[in-house]
Amino acid sequence: MASPTLAKKSSLNPIRRRSKPLPFPLNLYQTAVGKKWVMAITGLMLLGFVIGHMVGNLKMFIGVVEHNDERIYDLDVYAEFLQELLVPIFPPTVFLWILRGGLLAAVTLHIHSMYSLTRMNLTSSIKYKEKRTWIAANFASRSMRYSGMIVFFYIIFHLADLTFGVLPWYEFERHQVQWNVTESLSNPVVAAFYIIANILLSIHIFHGAYSMFQSLGINNPRYNSLRRGFATGVAILICVGNSAFPVAILTGVVDYDPDLVDHPAEASLVESE
Amino acid sequence: MSRTLNLELKIWRQDGPDADGRFEVYPALGIPDDASFLEMLDIVNEELIEEGRAPIEFPHDCREGICGTCGMMINGKAHGPEKGTAVCQLHMRKFNDGDAIVIEPWRARAFPVLRDLVVDRSPLDSIIEAGGYVTAPTGTAADANDTPIPKEVADSAMDAAACIGCGACVAACPNSAGQLFTAAKVWHLNSLPQGQAERYRRAENMVETMEQFFGSCTNHGECSEACPKEISQDFIAYLNRDYMKSKIKNRRLAGQS
Numbered sequence: 001m002a003s004p005t006l007a008k009k010s011s012l013n014p015i016r017r018r019s020k021p022l023p024f025p026l027n028l029y030q031t032a033v034g035k036k037w038v039m040a041i042t043g044l045m046l047l048g049f050v051i052g053h054m055v056g057n058l059k060m061f062i063g064v065v066e067h068n069d070e071r072i073y074d075l076d077v078y079a080e081f082l083q084e085l086l087v088p089i090f091p092p093t094v095f096l097w098i099l100r101g102g103l104l105a106a107v108t109l110h111i112h113s114m115y116s117l118t119r120m121n122l123t124s125s126i127k128y129k130e131k132r133t134w135i136a137a138n139f140a141s142r143s144m145r146y147s148g149m150i151v152f153f154y155i156i157f158h159l160a161d162l163t164f165g166v167l168p169w170y171e172f173e174r175h176q177v178q179w180n181v182t183e184s185l186s187n188p189v190v191a192a193f194y195i196i197a198n199i200l201l202s203i204h205i206f207h208g209a210y211s212m213f214q215s216l217g218i219n220n221p222r223y224n225s226l227r228r229g230f231a232t233g234v235a236i237l238i239c240v241g242n243s244a245f246p247v248a249i250l251t252g253v254v255d256y257d258p259d260l261v262d263h264p265a266e267a268s269l270v271e272s273e
Numbered sequence: 274m275s276r277t278l279n280l281e282l283k284i285w286r287q288d289g290p291d292a293d294g295r296f297e298v299y300p301a302l303g304i305p306d307d308a309s310f311l312e313m314l315d316i317v318n319e320e321l322i323e324e325g326r327a328p329i330e331f332p333h334d335c336r337e338g339i340c341g342t343c344g345m346m347i348n349g350k351a352h353g354p355e356k357g358t359a360v361c362q363l364h365m366r367k368f369n370d371g372d373a374i375v376i377e378p379w380r381a382r383a384f385p386v387l388r389d390l391v392v393d394r395s396p397l398d399s400i401i402e403a404g405g406y407v408t409a410p411t412g413t414a415a416d417a418n419d420t421p422i423p424k425e426v427a428d429s430a431m432d433a434a435a436c437i438g439c440g441a442c443v444a445a446c447p448n449s450a451g452q453l454f455t456a457a458k459v460w461h462l463n464s465l466p467q468g469q470a471e472r473y474r475r476a477e478n479m480v481e482t483m484e485q486f487f488g489s490c491t492n493h494g495e496c497s498e499a500c501p502k503e504i505s506q507d508f509i510a511y512l513n514r515d516y517m518k519s520k521i522k523n524r525r526l527a528g529q530s
Contacts, residue, residue, distance in 0.1 A: 012399050013527045015382050018499035024520070032489035033480055033516045121448035124488030126380040129285070129296070132349035136494030137447065143489070211492040217514025221506050 015124060032120055035113040040212035042106040042113075047209060047234065049103055050201070054241040056082075060122050060178060070262045073178035080175075111152065118145060142205040147204040154197035161190070171267035179265035181254040182249050191246035201241035209234050278304045278365055281373045282317065285327055290385050290393075299329075310353060311336060311343060313365050330389040335478075336361040338501060341437030344444065345390045346377040351441040351499035359439060359495040359501040379440055381449035383486035394440045396486035397454060403456045403482035404475035407467050420466050435502040445499030448488030453496035455483045456508035463515055469528070473519035480516045522529040 021027045028034040062074035086095040134142070161184050165172025169190070170183035185191045207225030209231035213219065248254040280301040287294030299321075304313050311333050318328035334342035343360040353363040354397035368374065384392040422430075434457070442453035451460065459479050462468030468475070490509055497506045 012395055012486075014396075015398075016485055018481055018485055030516070031481060032484050032518075033513055034520070036489065036513065041485055063310060117491075121450075121488035121491075124382050124486075125447060125449035126382060128284070128346060128349070128377055128380055129294075130346075130349065130375045130377055132346065133326075134493075134495065135350070135498040138493075140490065141493045176365070207492075214490075214492045214506065214510045215513055217510045217512075217517065219510030219514075221507075224507070 006257065016120075029113075032117055035117055036215040038109050039113045039117070040215040041108040043208050043212050045102065045106040046110065047205065050205075050238055051234070054238060056196065057181075057245055058241065060174070060181065060245065063254075064260045072261055073256075075178045075181070079177045082185035107152075107155075111148075111187060114145065114148065126221045138207070140203045141211070144204060144207055147200045151197060151201045151204055153269070154193070154201075158197075171270075173265045173267050179256050179268055181245070182254060183267075185246045185249040189251050194246045198242040199239055201242070202235040205238055206231055206235040274434060275301035276366075276370070278306055278368060278370045278372070280304060280313075280368065280371070283375045284390070284511045285377045286329070286389050287378075287386050288388065290387055290507045294386065303468070304365050306364070307369075308365045309336065309361055310347070310363040310365065311361050330391050331417065332385075332391045333361060338362045339437060341439035342440045344379060344441055346375075346379065346444060348375050351379075352439075353447040354502050357501060359437070359441075362501070370440065379444035381440075381443050381487070383449065383451075384440060384443065392440070395436070397438050397440060397451070399486070400451065400455055400479050400482050401458060403478040404471065405462070406471075407462055408470055409467070424462055425433070430461055430464045433457045433464065433504065433508055436500075436504055437502060438460070439501060441499040441501060442504075443487060445495040446488065446490075447493065447495070448491055450490045450496075451483045451487035452509045452512065453500065453504055455479050456498075456512035457504050459515065460508045460511050461476065463511070473522060473524055474523040474526070476512065476515040477519040480512065 022030060029038060056078055057075070059074045059078045065074045065077060067074075067077045082096055083093050085099075089095075090098075102255055140147070161164055161167050162172075162177075165174070165180065166182070169187055170180075172180055172183075185194065210227050213227045226231050245254070256265070256268060258268040278301075282299045282301050283296050284299060285294055288299045301313060301317050301342055304316060309314065311331070314329060314331055321328045321335055327332060332342050332344060334340045336343075338359045338361055340358070344352060345360055347360065347363070352358060352360050354367060355363050378384075378390045379392045379394075380384050381392075383396040384394055386392050436454060436457035440454070443449050443451050446452075462475060463472050492506070492509075494506055497504060
């Protein structure tokens with residue numbers, strides 16, 4: 001007996017056609033609701049990274065420590081620890097690269113889902129001819145695309161600055177993290193850019209960390225009231241924590257003294273002579 | 274004694290779906306403040322007709338906030354400045370003498386303007402067609418309270434079922450997303466025992482039909498603010514959850530929880 005229920009086709013002409021379903025799990029990424037899941041999950045991964053990154057960087061406030069009978073900046077100890085993550089299960093740096101690969105995939109999917117959802121939204125909507133009022137939408141929720149894009153360019157800049165060390169305004173030295181970060185951020189223009197980018201990142205998180213609950217269907221009257229507070233708290237944490245680094249370096253609270261460590265950055269010795 | 278108001282209306286006029294629209298300004302003089310917004314438009318139309326000009330077409334039917342026919346952007350807000358009401362329940366006492374009021378039709382690619390303030394909202398019907406029903410046995414009606422339903426569930430289903438399908442959620446959404454409407458219609462049935470048989474097929478079909486016409490949800494929350502029935506965004510989260518389950522669940526095991 002034929003199923004009497006489903007209307008085969010709507011008589012209306014839709015704006016866009018339904019795409020042919022791909023095999024599981026690729027079909028999850030074919031609809032906007034699925035893409036929002038991907039957006040939320042990758043956003044959560046990136047949020048976890050941002051928090052972990054901030055916590056790691058807080059070590060620059062600890063200064064010099066004794067490590068394996070050597071005097072070394074704690075930030076450099078931490079950098080070494082990251083290279084040695086899960087050794088000896090993996091050879092050195094391998095697990096770090098796995099994590100980096102995950103981040104790269106998350107960033108790619110986060111951006112691609114944004115791109116395709118934005119296109120969908122632009123083709124679905126028509127702007128009002130007269131001024132319209134926003135009641136619930138806030139600055140953060142309406143500027144996600146722009147805050148996200150600026151943060152993306154900031155990340156590229158940040159990688160060029162402190163990971164690849166290809167920017168011309170200081171002498172980059174591999175594996176001398178404390179030296180690199182203090183040298184780069186003691187430039188007030190660079191520091192200002194870092195602070196502005198982190199404020200934008202926090203604005204992005206203020207909406208993202210709330211919105212992900214909705215996208216993932218995590219909704220329960222018992223804790224719904226906490227979601228906004230959670231997003232606000234994380235956004236403030238990131239903003240204050242990450243802005244503290246350039247501020248501390250500019251004010252000299254965090255600095256680099258080659259005399260305090262056993263293996264100072266070579267560039268620092270050249271300068272002091 | 275009721276006051277009377279003199280207003281200046283700036284209204285979108287458009288002769289047909291393919292015609293270019295434009296704003297026109299009309300005076301609305303001596304409007305009693307007991308009048309509803311639609312009655313105010315009636316008064317203006319009476320005068321237009323008397324002058325031999327084409328009256329302003331606007332959608333309306335029951336005029337008591339339950340049919341979902343009326344709907345327009347009034348001063349940039351869907352259904353006007355009152356929260357939780359449709360245009361027909363908006364009264365002129367909410368305005369002041371001398372106010373200028375801007376009236377625009379709903380705007381979304383899926384809602385083409387038919388004439389002036391009237392838009393075609395048939396895509397909402399297509400979404401219902403795709404799954405907004407339950408399978409019920411024919412024959413004698415079941416006894417009342419035959420199926421026990423927890424009070425919270427019944428309340429939640431009722432809150433979702435309050436949707437009158439006016440399209441304000443789409444109109445208020447910067448992405449023209451139909452999420453709140455679809456979520457309300459899906460959750461109304463998916464939350465109840467009677468709706469379980471088609472639960473995941475319903476979520477899947479209704480979402481996928483919705484996405485052929487509307488944008489995607491970015492969780493601004495404008496829809497719930499605009500909704501004359503104050504339907505909560507919570508239903509959108511439930512919809513997202515059921516949609517993902519529809520893709521992942523082994524439906525041969527449905528009913529075994």
